[in-house]
Amino acid sequence: RVIQYEILDILEFTSDRKRMSIVISDSQSGKIFLLSKGADEAILPLAYCGQQIKTFVDAVDKYAQLGLRTLCLGWRELSLEEYLEWSRLFKEANSALVDREWKVAEVCQKLEHTLDILGISAIEDRLQVLPLL
Numbered sequence: 523r524v525i526q527y528e529i530l531d532i533l534e535f536t537s538d539r540k541r542m543s544i545v546i547s548d549s550q551s552g553k554i555f556l557l558s559k560g561a562d563e564a565i566l567p568l569a570y571c572g573q574q575i576k577t578f579v580d581a582v583d584k585y586a587q588l589g590l591r592t593l594c595l596g597w598r599e600l601s602l603e604e605y606l607e608w609s610r611l612f613k614e615a616n617s618a619l620v621d622r623e624w625k626v627a628e629v630c631q632k633l634e635h636t637l638d639i640l641g642i643s644a645i646e647d648r649l650q651v652l653p654l655l
Contacts, residue, residue, distance in 0.1 A: 526550065530545040533633070534626075540560050540561040541561065559596075561593075562579075562592055565596050566579065566639065570598070591645055593643045595641055595643070597638055604633075611629045
């Protein structure tokens with residue numbers, strides 16, 4: 523079975539939010555999902571209440587000690603009603619003439635919560651480890 527997804531919205535990365543997300547729809551089932559990636563300090567606090575994140579925190583610490591750059595991944599399913607209401611607010615914020623970046627970030631926060639943390643990735647970032655010239 524081939525699963526096809528449609529990207530509904532992209533919540534862009536900003537240095538303030540330290541994360542980015544996309545909203546996708548499963549074309550087969552019609553289910554809507556939020557997928558998020560970002561810095562551990564931006565993603566781990568968004569874990570749903572009760573999710574044990576100690577393993578993820580330990581992994582981030584271990585990778586950091588090795589000098590690796592980490593990226594946390596999380597997701598959650600959205601109801602159609604929640605998505606439609608949020609989408610309306612997101613469009614309004616994106617078309618604001620004043621304080622657009624702040625308004626967009628505020629609306630993004632309304633969707634980016636109670637994530638199911640999927641895992642942590644770690645890479646060597648040569649740009650971060652190069653000595654200053």
